[in-house]
Amino acid sequence: MNITKYFLLILFAFAISLTDVNAEDHLKFGELIFEDHFERNESQETKDEPGNGWTTSSDPNKNGAKNVDLRDGTLHIATPQGSGHGISARHGFSFKDGTISVRVKLHDKDDRLRLNFADLPPENVGVNHLGAKHLFDAIITLDYISFEDKIGGVLSPGIIENRKKGSLTKEQKKFLATKYKVYRHKLEPDKWYTFAVHLDGDKISAHLDDKYIGELRSSGFDNPTKTLMRMLVQSTVTIDDFMVWRRK
Numbered sequence: 001m002n003i004t005k006y007f008l009l010i011l012f013a014f015a016i017s018l019t020d021v022n023a024e025d026h027l028k029f030g031e032l033i034f035e036d037h038f039e040r041n042e043s044q045e046t047k048d049e050p051g052n053g054w055t056t057s058s059d060p061n062k063n064g065a066k067n068v069d070l071r072d073g074t075l076h077i078a079t080p081q082g083s084g085h086g087i088s089a090r091h092g093f094s095f096k097d098g099t100i101s102v103r104v105k106l107h108d109k110d111d112r113l114r115l116n117f118a119d120l121p122p123e124n125v126g127v128n129h130l131g132a133k134h135l136f137d138a139i140i141t142l143d144y145i146s147f148e149d150k151i152g153g154v155l156s157p158g159i160i161e162n163r164k165k166g167s168l169t170k171e172q173k174k175f176l177a178t179k180y181k182v183y184r185h186k187l188e189p190d191k192w193y194t195f196a197v198h199l200d201g202d203k204i205s206a207h208l209d210d211k212y213i214g215e216l217r218s219s220g221f222d223n224p225t226k227t228l229m230r231m232l233v234q235s236t237v238t239i240d241d242f243m244v245w246r247r248k
């Protein structure tokens, strides 16, 4: 064997081993069921047109400004000036246990990405987002990451009514304090981070890049079906590499 052939063989073996590492990396989260890297453009630049099954909260039939923009191979989401509410980009998926990972870039202190896990009536899965039931949230800002079980917390029977009336009991307040967890950190603006949120039974946990953030256990995380992801943005957030793995 001449030296060139030998070198090529080594290079080939190295490439194979790299591919294996990447494949294993993905396998550890389960079966990859959806991914979007936003490497495309709209047919126009005046209305939301994210494509690939995404819908947004901006009604394309109204003359609203464009809020969700495919830009340089990313999804750029910005709340219009003076708008009281955030903008959402939604996509269906389905798992009981799994991981949702997204690359996120926050630009300043007001920017917030809320991953809102919701459940749809079975007839609306993959059709529309009508009747979506809020389950829980994972939030990331430049200052913190938080988890909150909504369906097993503020939206649970007895609590929801008392909360509206402002008459939560001491026990109810104590109970609600167990449904929410916040982790303080300092992230850099305009820098990409990979935020991965894992669901396993009644446990939610997260990684930021390779760093383990923490976990919270609560009944709502164990909802038998999770079928809709709403990325709710306050201010401006840039997204890339949205990926979903199913374990159960």
Ligand SMILES: [Ca+2]
Binding pocket: 041, 042, 045, 069, 070, 071
């Ligand atoms: Ca665009």
Ligand SMILES: [Ca+2]
Binding pocket: 037, 038, 039, 072, 073, 074, 240, 241
């Ligand atoms: Ca991309």
